[in-house]
Structure formats: C-alpha cells, structure tokens
Amino acid sequence: MIKLVSKSEKPLKGTVTIPSDKSISHRAVIFSALADGISTINNFSKGADPLSSLEIIKSLGVQAEFKDETTLVINSTGKLTKPSKILDCGNSGTTMRFMSGILAGQDFNSTLTGDESLSKRPMKRVIEPLTLMGAKINSKEGHAPLDITGNQLLGIEYSSKLASAQVKSCVLLAGLFANGMTRFEEPYLSRNHTEIMLKHLGADIQISGLKTSIKRSLLKPSTIDICGDISSAAFFMAAALIVPNSDIILKNVGLNPTRTGIIDVIKLMGGNIEILDSYVHSGEIAGDIRIRYSNLKGCVIEKALIPRLIDELPIIAVIATQAEGETIIKNAEDLRNKESDRIKAIVQELSKLGANIEETPDGFIVSGKTTLKGESEVECYHDHRLAMSLYVAGLICQNKISINGFEWVNISFPEFEKIFTKLLQN
Ligand code: S3P
Numbered sequence: 338m339i340k341l342v343s344k345s346e347k348p349l350k351g352t353v354t355i356p357s358d359k360s361i362s363h364r365a366v367i368f369s370a371l372a373d374g375i376s377t378i379n380n381f382s383k384g385a386d387p388l389s390s391l392e393i394i395k396s397l398g399v400q401a402e403f404k405d406e407t408t409l410v411i412n413s414t415g416k417l418t419k420p421s422k423i424l425d426c427g428n429s430g431t432t433m434r435f436m437s438g439i440l441a442g443q444d445f446n447s448t449l450t451g452d453e454s455l456s457k458r459p460m461k462r463v464i465e466p467l468t469l470m471g472a473k474i475n476s477k478e479g480h481a482p483l484d485i486t487g488n489q490l491l492g493i494e495y496s497s498k499l500a501s502a503q504v505k506s507c508v509l510l511a512g513l514f515a516n517g518m519t520r521f522e523e524p525y526l527s528r529n530h531t532e533i534m535l536k537h538l539g540a541d542i543q544i545s546g547l548k549t550s551i552k553r554s555l556l557k558p559s560t561i562d563i564c565g566d567i568s569s570a571a572f573f574m575a576a577a578l579i580v581p582n583s584d585i586i587l588k589n590v591g592l593n594p595t596r597t598g599i600i601d602v603i604k605l606m607g608g609n610i611e612i613l614d615s616y617v618h619s620g621e622i623a624g625d626i627r628i629r630y631s632n633l634k635g636c637v638i639e640k641a642l643i644p645r646l647i648d649e650l651p652i653i654a655v656i657a658t659q660a661e662g663e664t665i666i667k668n669a670e671d672l673r674n675k676e677s678d679r680i681k682a683i684v685q686e687l688s689k690l691g692a693n694i695e696e697t698p699d700g701f702i703v704s705g706k707t708t709l710k711g712e713s714e715v716e717c718y719h720d721h722r723l724a725m726s727l728y729v730a731g732l733i734c735q736n737k738i739s740i741n742g743f744e745w746v747n748i749s750f751p752e753f754e755k756i757f758t759k760l761l762q763n
Contacts, residue, residue, distance in 0.1 A: 340724075340743035342731025344711070348582035348630065349573065351763035353756050355565025357382035357407065358591050359749045360502070361621065363390045363431045364534045365561045366401070366409065370394035371439070371513065372538055373415035374558030381409040381563060384749040386429040393436060396420040415555055419445035423482070426451040428676060428719075428748050431503055433481060434463050438507035441472035442514030443487040450482040454676055454719050463507045466495045470511055470519070492517035492552075499671065500644040502527040502595075505549070512551040513540065520550040527644040528595040533620040534561070564623035565589040567596050568648045569750045572725045573760065574599065575652045577628045578608050579659040579733050584629045585760055586613070592622045598638075598646030602653060603628075605636040606660050633660035635705060639667040647672065650700075651683045651726040657703035658692040659733065666700030676748075677718035683726065686715045690730055690738065711736035721748035728757070 362382035367390055369376035381387065383406075391409070395401055398418030401411045417439070426432040426449055433449050437460070440447045450456070461479035468474065470493050473486035492515045497504055500523050509531055512519025524547070532549055535542050538556040542549065570590045577583040592600075592615060603610045609631040615624030635657060638646070646653065650672055657664035672679040684696040687703075691710040694703045711734030717724035724746045731738040746753050 338744040340740045343737045345732040349577050349585050349760040352586040354588045355570045357563045358566040361563045362387035366390050369411040370399040372556040372558040376411045376558040377560045378409040379562045389427040389429045390432045393424045423448045434503040434507045438510035440485045441467045442490040445487050456481045466508050469493050490515035492519040494520040496522045500525040500527045506531040509551050522548045525641040537620045562618040564591040564618045567591045571599050571649045575656045576729045588625045592624045598642050599649040606633040635660045635662035635664040637665045654683045655730045660705045664703045670699040677720040682718045689713045709734045711738045714739050717742045721745045
C-alpha cells in the first residue's frame with residue numbers, strides 16, 4: 338500500500354486514548370498459557386505481532402478466545418502440548434525469542450519460523466545462553482528457522498553483553514522450566530515487563546538492580562489489564578511537538594520507567610510535556626500526558642538511556658530535524674538488528690526529505706532545524722516504526738510525500754491513522 342501524506346495545515350488538538358501495549362500483550366498471552374486455569378486479559382493488542390504469539394500458544398494446545406473486541410480469555414492447564422505444525426512467528430522477534438526459551442525446556446520437539454525480515458534477525462543471542470542451559474537448538478547459522486529438541490534444562494548464571502529485554506525474558510522463561518536457579522545480569526536496565534508480570538503471576542523471581550534470578554515455578558492464572566503503548570504514543574507526542582499550535586492529551590499511556598526515555602528526551606530538548614495523572618494496572622504504571630508544540634533544541638542520547646527508548650529512535654530522528662543544533666545518538670548499534678537496519682533506513686529516508694542527518698556506526702547525528710521539502714517517494718523497509726515515523730515527517734513537509742509499504746503499520750498499531758485523523762480534525 339502506498340500512503341500519501343500532505344503537510345498538515347491544522348494543529349493536532351483533543352484527547353485520545355492510546356491503544357494496548359505490544360510488549361505487555363505478548364507477555365500476557367504467553368505467560369497466561371503457562372498458568373494452570375482461566376486468565377482474562379483486558380485491552381489485548383490486535384497488532385499482527387501479539388496475534389502471532391496468540392496463534393502459537395493455540396498451536397501448543399492452549400484454548401484462547403476473544404470475549405469481546407479486546408478481552409481475551411485463556412484457558413490452560415499450564416502444560417503445553419506438541420504442536421502438529423511449524424510455529425510461525427511472522428514478523429515478531431519478541432514471539433520467537435520468548436518461545437525459544439519456553440520450548441527449549443519442554444518434553445517435545447518444535448520448530449519456530451518467521452517472515453523474511455525475522456529470518457534475517459540474530460538469534461544467536463538467545464541460542465547461546467539457552468545452549469549453556471542444556472538446550473538443543475539447530476539454526477541456520479544463528480537465524481530462523483529454529484529446530485528445538487526439547488530437553489531438561491539446568492539453571493545458569495548469565496551475564497549478557499546486551500541490554501535486551503528479549504534476551505533477558507528468554508533466559509528467565511527457560512528458567513521457569515530449569516532445575517536449580519537461573520541468574521541473569523544485564524549491562525543497563527532494559528524494559529522489565531517480564532519481571533513485573535511473572536511476579537504478578539506468582540513466579541519465584543527476585544530482582545536486585547541489574548540482576549534477576551528465577552526458580553522453576555508454575556504460574557497462577559490472573560486478570561491482566563494492559564495499559565496503552567508509550568511506543569505508539571510517541572508518534573503523537575512527536576507530531577504535537579513539531580506541528581505548530583498543537584496541544585493534545587494522550588490517555589492511558591504506559592509510564593513504566595524502563596520505557597519513558599522518550600519523555601526524558603522531550604524534556605531535555607525543551608519540549609512542553611506534562612504528566613497530568615497516573616495510576617497502576619496489574620503492577621504497571623500508566624498515566625495521562627499533555628503535550629504541546631514547542632521550540633526544541635538538540636541533545637545527546639547515549640548509554641543507559643538507549644534501552645529506555647530503543648523503539649523510539651526513528652521518531653526521535655524526525656523530532657530532531659525540528660530542533661535547533663545537533664542531536665547525537667550513540668551506543669545504539671543494536672538498532673541495526675530490528676525489523677530493518679533502522680540506522681541506515683531512517684538516515685536514507687529522512688535525507689530524501691531534505692533532513693540534515695548523518696549515519697554513524699552506532700547511531701546518527703541530526704543537525705537542525707531544517708525545513709523538510711517532501712515531494713518524494715520514501716520506503717519503510719517492511720518496518721512498522723519506519724512507516725509511522727515517515728508519516729509524522731510528512732505532516733511537516735512542504736510538499737506531499739508517498740510512503741511505500743505503509744500497511745506494515747498493522748504490525749503494532751492498526752488504529753494509527755484513525756487516531757491521527759481524529760486529532761487533526763478537532
Ligand atoms: C521488546 C524489546 C526490545 C524492543 C522490541 C520489544 C520486548 O527489543 O526493541 O520492540 O517486548 O521485550 P530488544 O530486547 O531486542 O532490545
């Protein structure tokens with residue numbers, strides 16, 4: 338699908354509720370499948386990625402049904418059964434990495450596959466610790482498909498070089514089925530939704546700073562309320578900051594501190610952002626945010642901040658084109674291993690629109706403020722976050738832009754355009 342975006346003549350105004358968090362939705366459906374009994378998940382994401390996790394747990398013998406549009410009821414014995422087919426993770430790295438940890442410790446064999454993009458993404462980062470635990474995984478030189486021979490696992494002490502929540506979650510989930518204690522340490526704190534939810538579901542898990550340990554546990558069924566996705570909210574925050582006279586309120590945005598790097602950066606850049614109210618859903622903080630058009634200045638984003646905003650870096654590049662001075666992103670080399678090489682992709686596509694942006698090995702440097710010209714055809718590289726970032730850039734381009742492959746937005750955020758249209762019509 339090709340999407341034409343024109344410069345927005347109107348500011349963004351009004352109040353919208355942000356749809357369900359993709360990361361928490363994956364965890365809710367997968368962990369509920371490991372609980373013995375009936376679990377209810379409120380506000381489950383209908384993005385294609387969480388739906389891939391849902392299909393996989395069904396193929397593993399778990400009953401799951403939507404009670405209404407977004408309420409999912411899972412009925413499980415807590416025990417998975419041998420699938421009769423290959424398990425397709427689609428575009429979802431979270432599904433593949435989480436499921437590899439779980440399937441490695443089962444008493445049956447299984448195979449995980451994915452689409453073209455997922456088959457290019459590195460899986461060695463999970464195969465390595467799982468193999469140390471006794472897992473038997475055959476891959477195509479560290480890439481999917483993953484052929485997993487179920488085996489009894491043994492707890493390990495693992496110090497990861499990457500601050501990756503997917504790797505951390507994979508090892509902790511394998512630890513649920515392993516003999517002895519599994520300990521995981523990371524260099525910086527990555528998102529901790531797994532730890533919060535496993536605790537909520539009764540797992541024997543201890544967290545101390547960057548170290549987490551877990552013992553074999555059977556999870557208990559529960560009701561899980563999922564808040565809105567800050568990574569989806571980020572596109573509206575960005576648009577409000579850069580489209581003149583905008584003033585919006587975003588409700589029910591997840592505010593887990595391991596995900597709020599984008600808010601810290603907006604503040605650093607001088608953006609006008611306020612948290613109006615906050616509340617707790619199933620152990621996760623959420624709140625309402627007001628954000629307005631602002632005069633922005635560049636900043637440096639590096640080190641411990643990177644995992645707290647890893648998925649927001651493409652949209653931060655768009656914001657940075659409208660900030661005075663340099664915005665420098667460092668230590669973000671893992672951005673090259675996402676749904677696309679997001680460093681190369683965002684630099685190439687924003688350059689086509691007239692941005693002053695330069696690629697570095699571990700990030701990029703944007704010099705602003707620049708008037709984006711548009712009248713270009715841009716690519717999203719089968720990457721939902723690229724598609725949405727370019728849409729926001731299109732709102733401030735002098736001329737129309739056309740985005741090829743815009744349908745990839747459905748991976749995480751099918752409601753994206755509907756919400757934008759609402760904010761632009763107020
Ligand atoms: C995710 C973790 C992050 C993030 C991804 C979702 C998760 O990946 O980029 O979109 O749900 O745990 P890494 O853990 O590989 O950094």
